[in-house]
Amino acid sequence: MRAIFWLGLPLSTVMARTAFYKGSQPKVKESITSPRGWVKHAPAPPSHVLELKIALPQPKFDALEQYLWEASDPGHERYGAYLSKEETYALMSPHRGSVEAVVDWLASYGFEEGHLVRSPANDWITIRAPVSLAEKMLDTTYHVYHHAQKGDTTVRTLSYSLPENLHGHVDFIQPTTMFARFKAFKSTLHWSGQAELVPASLGNGTITGPAGNQVDASCNSTITLTCLRQLYNALNYTTSATNGNKLGLTGYLNQYANLDDLQQFYLTQNPAALGSNFTFVSVHGGTNNQSLLAAGDEADLDTQFGFGLTYPTPGTFYSTAGEPPFTPSALEANDTNEPYSYWLGYVLSQDDIPQTISTSYGDDEQTVPYNYAVRVCNEMAALGARGVSVIFSSGDGGVGDNDADPATQQCFTNDGRNVTRFVPFFPATCPYITAVGSTAYIPEKAIPFSGGGFSNYFPRPPYQELAAQGYIDKLAPGTYQGLYNPYGRGVPDVSTQGLNFSIFWEGKNVHVSGTSCSAPTFAAFISMLNDARISLGLPPLGFLNPFLYSSGYKALNDITEGNNPGCGTEGFNATVGWDPGKSDVTA
Incomplete structure (x- = not known):
C-alpha cells in the first residue's frame, strides 16, 4: 500500500507527530448554527484545496486606534501626523509567543517554514491544505453548501476546534464558518x-x-x-x-x-x-x-x-x-x-x-x-x-x-x-x-x-x-x-x-x-x-x-x-x- 504524502511527509508520519503535539485536547474555537438560506449538499471533496488564513491576535491594537483618533481629530496636536508603514506594523504585530505556538502547531502537521505565507506584521499566517488534512487539523468536517435562492455554492463547516492551549494565540481560521456571499452594491x-x-x-x-x-x-x-x-x-x-x-x-x-x-x-x-x-x-x-x-x-x-x-x-x-x-x-x-x-x-x-x-x-x-x-x-x-x-x-x-x-x-x-x-x-x-x-x-x-x-x-x-x-x-x-x-x-x-x-x-x-x-x-x-x-x-x-x-x-x-x-x-x-x-x- 502506497503512503499518502503531503508537504513531503507521509501522512502516517504527520499523524504520529500530531499525537505528540504538546497542545491539549481539541476545544471548539468557533461554531455557528445552520446559516439562513444555505443547504448542506454533500461532503466536501477530500482533495479540494483550502487556502486557510490564520489570524493571530493584535495585542497593541488599542494603541493604534488611539493614534487614529488623534491623527484624525482637527483639534488634536497630532492631527495629520500619520504613521509610517513600519510604525503601523509595530502596532499590528502579535506577541512572539503566539507566532511560535502557531508555527509549532503547524509543524506538527508537516508544515515547514517554506510552506507558510506570513504577513509583514506576522499577524496572518496562510497555508494551503486539502480538505482531508484541514479536517484533521481542525477536528471538523467540511461540506458543500448550496444557497437555495441565489444558487451559490461553497465549501464550509459549521464548527471547528483547536487545541485548548492554542486558543489564546489564534483569533480565528477561515474559510471555515464564513457564509458571506459578497456582492457589488448596484441596484439597477x-x-x-x-x-x-x-x-x-x-x-x-x-x-x-x-x-x-x-x-x-x-x-x-x-x-x-x-x-x-x-x-x-x-x-x-x-x-x-x-x-x-x-x-x-x-x-x-x-x-x-x-x-x-x-x-x-x-x-x-x-x-x-x-x-x-x-x-x-x-x-x-x-x-x-x-x-x-x-x-x-x-x-x-x-x-x-x-x-x-x-x-x-x-x-x-x-x-x-x-x-x-x-x-x-x-x-x-x-x-x-x-x-x-x-x-x-x-x-x-x-x-x-x-x-x-x-x-x-x-x-x-x-x-x-x-x-x-x-x-x-x-x-x-x-x-x-x-x-x-x-x-x-x-x-x-x-x-x-x-x-x-x-x-x-x-x-x-x-x-x-x-x-x-x-x-x-x-x-x-x-x-x-x-x-x-x-x-x-x-x-x-x-x-x-x-x-x-x-x-x-x-x-x-x-x-x-x-x-x-x-x-x-x-x-x-x-x-x-x-x-x-x-x-x-x-x-x-x-x-x-x-x-x-x-x-x-x-x-x-x-x-x-x-x-x-x-x-x-x-x-x-x-x-x-x-x-x-x-x-x-x-x-x-x-x-x-x-x-x-x-x-x-x-x-x-x-x-x-x-x-x-x-x-x-x-x-x-x-x-x-x-x-x-x-x-x-x-x-
Missing part, C-alpha cells in the same frame, strides 16, 4: 433610452442648487460628470497630475474595468482625459480581462466616474481575485474568503498608498463571522492611521438585505433563532471607514434603496455619539423596538447622488444606480480636497469621520426628505441633522 441597470424613474416635472434650463449654484435641469434624469461638478461646487477646479495625490478604486468578483469603455466615456463626458489611463494593480492573482463582453458594469462605473471626476489626478485600479460563489471540485485550486483581507494585506505592505480609496462591495453583516469582521475593520483602521480616507458604499437594501421573506418581506437573523431584525451591511458598519449612501434629484432627497441603520457588531464610536443619539431621541417611543441596535455604529455617514448615472458598458451607453455610484463620487470629491491640501503643503484628510461629525458637517447640505424602506417597514426617515436614512451630502 438601464439601457439608454429606457423609461426610468424621474421626477414628474423636469423643467428646462437650470435648477438652483443649495448653495445658489446652477445645475442643468437634465441632471434630474441623467447624472453626468458635469452634473456632479455643478451640484457639488467643483465646476472650475482642476487637479494636479504631479503633486503626489492619487485616487484608488477596488475591484472584486471578476469585475473588469474596460479601457475602450473608459475612452468612450471620456469622449462624451471629459474630452480632456481622452487617451489617459489608470494604473492597474493585480492583488492575489486578480486580472483585468479586456474582452468587451467581460467588461464589468461595476468596474466601469467606478473607474469612469471616479477617475473622470479627478482627472488628471493619477488613478489606481486594484483587481483582487476571489469569488465565493463557485462549484467545488477536485480540479479547482482553492476556496476563498471574501477578499478584503487579501487586498488589505497587499495595500498595507506598500510604501506609497493612494490618499483616497473607494470600494462598492459588501455583504450582510450577519453573514460575516464577528471575529473576521473585527479583524478586517481593524486593518481599515491601520489604513486610516497611515493617512488614507477609506470610503465604502452603504448597501442597496434600505434597512434590509434584499433576501427578505417573499411572503412577509420581513428580515431574519442568521443565528438559528430567525428573529425579525433589520440587516446592516459590512464593511459599511466598520467605525473606521466612511460609509456613503445615496440621494436623488435636485433638490436632493433620500433614495429608497440607500442602505442605512445600525450595526449589530460594532458599538457606536465616540465621534458619532451626539449625532446618533440625537436622531434616536427624536423617534417616537417604541419605533422599531427590537429591530435595530440603538447602541450600534450608525450608517451612512454621508450621501451623494446615486440614481441614473450615465456610463459606457460593453460599448453601449447605459444608466446604473446604487450606492455603488455614490461611493466613488464622494471619494472623488475628497480626492479633490486632498489635492488642494497637498498643493498647499498640508497633509491629506485621512480618516474623515472625526472631522465630519465635529465640524465638517457645516459644509454639507442637510437632506430632510425621504426614507429607506426594507424588511416590511418604511425604514428610517430623513430629518434635520444626521440620520440613518441618508445623512448629509456634499455641498
Whole structure:
C-alpha cells in the first residue's frame, strides 16, 4: 500500500507527530448554527484545496486606534501626523509567543517554514491544505453548501476546534464558518433610452442648487460628470497630475474595468482625459480581462466616474481575485474568503498608498463571522492611521438585505433563532471607514434603496455619539423596538447622488444606480480636497469621520426628505441633522 504524502511527509508520519503535539485536547474555537438560506449538499471533496488564513491576535491594537483618533481629530496636536508603514506594523504585530505556538502547531502537521505565507506584521499566517488534512487539523468536517435562492455554492463547516492551549494565540481560521456571499452594491441597470424613474416635472434650463449654484435641469434624469461638478461646487477646479495625490478604486468578483469603455466615456463626458489611463494593480492573482463582453458594469462605473471626476489626478485600479460563489471540485485550486483581507494585506505592505480609496462591495453583516469582521475593520483602521480616507458604499437594501421573506418581506437573523431584525451591511458598519449612501434629484432627497441603520457588531464610536443619539431621541417611543441596535455604529455617514448615472458598458451607453455610484463620487470629491491640501503643503484628510461629525458637517447640505424602506417597514426617515436614512451630502 502506497503512503499518502503531503508537504513531503507521509501522512502516517504527520499523524504520529500530531499525537505528540504538546497542545491539549481539541476545544471548539468557533461554531455557528445552520446559516439562513444555505443547504448542506454533500461532503466536501477530500482533495479540494483550502487556502486557510490564520489570524493571530493584535495585542497593541488599542494603541493604534488611539493614534487614529488623534491623527484624525482637527483639534488634536497630532492631527495629520500619520504613521509610517513600519510604525503601523509595530502596532499590528502579535506577541512572539503566539507566532511560535502557531508555527509549532503547524509543524506538527508537516508544515515547514517554506510552506507558510506570513504577513509583514506576522499577524496572518496562510497555508494551503486539502480538505482531508484541514479536517484533521481542525477536528471538523467540511461540506458543500448550496444557497437555495441565489444558487451559490461553497465549501464550509459549521464548527471547528483547536487545541485548548492554542486558543489564546489564534483569533480565528477561515474559510471555515464564513457564509458571506459578497456582492457589488448596484441596484439597477438601464439601457439608454429606457423609461426610468424621474421626477414628474423636469423643467428646462437650470435648477438652483443649495448653495445658489446652477445645475442643468437634465441632471434630474441623467447624472453626468458635469452634473456632479455643478451640484457639488467643483465646476472650475482642476487637479494636479504631479503633486503626489492619487485616487484608488477596488475591484472584486471578476469585475473588469474596460479601457475602450473608459475612452468612450471620456469622449462624451471629459474630452480632456481622452487617451489617459489608470494604473492597474493585480492583488492575489486578480486580472483585468479586456474582452468587451467581460467588461464589468461595476468596474466601469467606478473607474469612469471616479477617475473622470479627478482627472488628471493619477488613478489606481486594484483587481483582487476571489469569488465565493463557485462549484467545488477536485480540479479547482482553492476556496476563498471574501477578499478584503487579501487586498488589505497587499495595500498595507506598500510604501506609497493612494490618499483616497473607494470600494462598492459588501455583504450582510450577519453573514460575516464577528471575529473576521473585527479583524478586517481593524486593518481599515491601520489604513486610516497611515493617512488614507477609506470610503465604502452603504448597501442597496434600505434597512434590509434584499433576501427578505417573499411572503412577509420581513428580515431574519442568521443565528438559528430567525428573529425579525433589520440587516446592516459590512464593511459599511466598520467605525473606521466612511460609509456613503445615496440621494436623488435636485433638490436632493433620500433614495429608497440607500442602505442605512445600525450595526449589530460594532458599538457606536465616540465621534458619532451626539449625532446618533440625537436622531434616536427624536423617534417616537417604541419605533422599531427590537429591530435595530440603538447602541450600534450608525450608517451612512454621508450621501451623494446615486440614481441614473450615465456610463459606457460593453460599448453601449447605459444608466446604473446604487450606492455603488455614490461611493466613488464622494471619494472623488475628497480626492479633490486632498489635492488642494497637498498643493498647499498640508497633509491629506485621512480618516474623515472625526472631522465630519465635529465640524465638517457645516459644509454639507442637510437632506430632510425621504426614507429607506426594507424588511416590511418604511425604514428610517430623513430629518434635520444626521440620520440613518441618508445623512448629509456634499455641498
